[in-house]
Amino acid sequence: MTLTDETTALEREERLTTLGASLRRALGGPYAHERAEARSAFPSDDLLMDPSLDVEQARRWTLERLRHLGEVGFGSAGVPEHAGAVADPLAAVMTFETLAHGDLSVTIKSGVQFGLFGGAVANLGTEWHHNEFLPGITQMTILGGFAMTELGHGSDVASIETEITYDPATDEFDVHSATPGATKAYIGNAAKDGSMAAVFGQLVVDGKRHGVHTILVPIRDEQGRDLPGVTTGDQGHKGGLLGVDNGTIRFDHVRVPRRMLLNKYGGVNEQGVYESSIEDPNRRFFTMLGTLVRGRVCISAAGGIGARRALSIAMRYGLSRRQFPAAGRPEGVLLMDYLVHQRRLLPRVARAYALGFAQNELTQALVKVQGTAEHTELDQRELETRAAGLKAMSTWFANETVQEAREACGGAGYLSENQLTKLRSDIDIFATFEGDNTVLMQLVTKGLLTHYAQAWSALGRSGVVQETTRVVGETVLEKTGAGLALERLAAQVRRTPEETTLVDRAWHALMFEERAQHSLESLARRMRAAKKSGTDGFESFNRLGPHVQFVARAHMEQLILGAFVEAIDCTDDAETRDVLERVCSLYALDSIARDRAWFMEHHRITSGRSKAIGDQIDALCRELRPHALPLVEGMGIPASWLGAAIVNDADAA
């Protein structure tokens, strides 16, 4: 077994700088070893899809690549292969993350097959389903779709219209799309490859509705023809991810044996009676959806890797490309030496690190909840909130970062041979699938408000209101995982925030806390007022929409900073720590700078101090400029995997 701090063959080939290798270990965090091993074992010879493939070719290439990866251990990793096998959430996330270093159609198709379809069977099914289907799913003899989304209902899963009606006469279910809006849409593996689907619909037993349940429905025969009653459609060419065969499915009274219902949380017994271990239908719904949290953790991870790939290309190009001669630089200035160029890329590198540390913590939380360790329902709820928020933060960041990287590479960035436009088009939809980002951010705030209301009602009667607010705020922070380290830091400078320097971590911690806490408290106040106001209930809450988005973002930023601070604490090497401290300051100041209007409006920062932040960011960029290459290496994408002609050319030069 390789030790964490041992160099793999791949790393030796990469000829990493000492600092680069050390930064990579730091960013790898608790999973540095797993990641180094995964990189080392990953077959990188056919990593990227030819961007000129058409839809048919792209689908074929993707399926073949996925089968090949399955053969060498990067397929179903983590999904149990039969009943009784233990699911390994860490292996699942690590595998997905590694796949994201290559073509994203392969990554997403893997997610559809193993994470979503396989995950539904593993998590919502029971022993019979596991025995019957998991071997085929993990060996890819059964390809399947995850048929949740409907044309009429994208984000609103509770309102889906597909009906799963129990027929006691035949002991079967009747799966039916009653309306055009009930058509399943955007379903991966539905257009071509899938022979089965995990179909979400409203369960009806004896005329009574029991809410959303999931049932396995065979959709194609061995010749690839739609089975009777099933009509699949091909959604054809998309903005990206051409290798994933997204399609539609309609059901015209399709009959399925009773045992095909995935009945872990609710089903129909042999007497034809509905039974469930969870009485409250609302709670049952969220429990079923909750098992899907891993998908969001995975997408968040992949978004992070995508951003790092783009930044690696743009940074490496910026370190080789010269433009415009200047005083003392007759051969032209390196792009990376322009402050404007540094400001485009370095704060994003800082955020890529920050998100990476937060992703590590999220993965740990997932492993705790879905692994063999004990966990509470609160752990589960926190995980869901955190996964929703980080998925949104990470994928929005990926989108804007790949675009910035493209522009930073000029015309070369637009050539497919340099990978950025392909990455951009593939990663675009990450902002929408596995939960629309705007809706996910609402979920985050909803989670925070629930905690807040609980803490409030418990404490509200006991003391002075102001004191209560403070206590409640801190309880919420603690409960939602922003971390004690950050709280302690903030406490150090609470009384004299303006006496700190702009790179004082305690001051950052305080500002992040104030932003998260004050915005949440004021939202809670406005919510209470809205409830009392009566009139149009929808409109009263609708007005709070932008505030809701802000609260979620402020909370996530605090979580991310907390993860960064803890990661620095775990770093021993002095130079690595020093660089990470600066990277952390750059992330923190960039975040504060974006909201500096808010901080001034709420009298947390004076106008003079606010003005100084820009200069401090410039100074940090200058300080980090000499470490540009190690910072890129630390992000963990081997240069030879980037597949970008401008990077290879740069290395050759």
Place this chain on the structure above:
Amino acid sequence: MTLTDETTALEREERLTTLGASLRRALGGPYAHERAEARSAFPSDDLLMDPSLDVEQARRWTLERLRHLGEVGFGSAGVPEHAGAVADPLAAVMTFETLAHGDLSVTIKSGVQFGLFGGAVANLGTEWHHNEFLPGITQMTILGGFAMTELGHGSDVASIETEITYDPATDEFDVHSATPGATKAYIGNAAKDGSMAAVFGQLVVDGKRHGVHTILVPIRDEQGRDLPGVTTGDQGHKGGLLGVDNGTIRFDHVRVPRRMLLNKYGGVNEQGVYESSIEDPNRRFFTMLGTLVRGRVCISAAGGIGARRALSIAMRYGLSRRQFPAAGRPEGVLLMDYLVHQRRLLPRVARAYALGFAQNELTQALVKVQGTAEHTELDQRELETRAAGLKAMSTWFANETVQEAREACGGAGYLSENQLTKLRSDIDIFATFEGDNTVLMQLVTKGLLTHYAQAWSALGRSGVVQETTRVVGETVLEKTGAGLALERLAAQVRRTPEETTLVDRAWHALMFEERAQHSLESLARRMRAAKKSGTDGFESFNRLGPHVQFVARAHMEQLILGAFVEAIDCTDDAETRDVLERVCSLYALDSIARDRAWFMEHHRITSGRSKAIGDQIDALCRELRPHALPLVEGMGIPASWLGAAIVNDADAA
């Protein structure tokens, strides 16, 4: 002849609302008539490219479409067809703008052939070139490239390495790419279709360098084979614009007759001696590049149309799509009724209008300078500054707006049948070609500083410094075209800005002026200090990079607001005016809100007032919500031209 306020057949077919038609006339401004006519005449039956075409198919389709458009009058419009014919810059811009309603590969290939290649011959060539080549260029029997950019030098045109050396022995030029960096790159028509190129290179006569000049070089024979000494390369698949055959060209001592040099501003006479009407080589260089300003005006226009197409799709979808039932809305809430959704789209609609009005003024300035009317060198320089800035503002806006529209349409936005991802990938490079946006913004500020320095040195010795600064500032504003109307407005409230409402146009004018003027003045001060500081000249100025970008943006925002205010003044209809006033307020407040930190830092807005801006933006969104459809109609893209399935479905529903 159709009158401006008469309805065209197309408009009748569109069944526009009265307000929508009126807004469209207002946005059409001085060219409402030309635009209505162009829309009416434009062949819209084969408007959009099948997004699944491969590179070869896309190129073929694009060339055929362009030939067809040429036959029906949407080809070379505005480019003179022979010596002595009058160029019509307005026709050129209107045609390009109309083409941007359809596939953008066609638009850009048209720009390469007629605007760039044809424009170089028309503007840099003399009578012989006009007679010899313009008929073939306008009739598309000669397809050509505009070979300026080189691999080694993207934005830095002055440093290009291609050499054009006069050989008196044969009275020919020797065109040569001495280094790999001298390879021409990203040249449209170079990979496949072009038989000739307008090649930019360093002119050398009798051992003396005369700076960048342009020469026509045949590159392919009739069978499409490279001519001797010419090596073309195909840059293949790109992030978008697949129909444009971008490629590389290298020259190995290619011999070309002397008369092929485009010699309007400089050439070699029959005695083999260099002669030019412009003595200063620097001025000559900028004069030659200055003739290319039309390209930037056109790209700016097309960027604006692209953004409007995306907004039209997202807005129309938002007006038909429902999600999540709510109190009083059991069938689900219309997306457009969510405040968060309004805030994503309506401020962008407002900015689309604002940019449209600014584009009208830019077009007028172009027509003044390149048309038959008298104009000064100052007019030319102002035009160049304005075109550079608006091109950058418009194309950045287009990119982020198409993306926002994509996300606002959820998964449907990702299907190619809904056009947004195609539009996104095609328009991406608009931020880079015809001048990288970041570099263009530097040009804007450079132009402003030049004016400023001139005014300063003229006035600096005459009075008190503060007063001088004010006068200089106002002179700069006037000279750079921000308009008197805005200045007069601002003056009304200069003494009591905080007593105005947030929708007071005079207050907006004042804030826009203060931002533009103060940032320019402080930059000028920092520039002077940097000059004095000595040490590393590059680093002293490098530090000012972000400030330089801010100044350019602040200036452009002011110009755009000025154009909006003047356009409202020209609008008679009361309801239209009323809606435009709100749209203008939304644009102005959105712009102020983005920089509200700056305004607080510079004590132009109190924190209390800053906080209120968000609520005012919300209120404006609510007020404009009932006019959502007319606002879309006003943007001028017929619904049937959008080619988006979700829009057609919405209309059918």
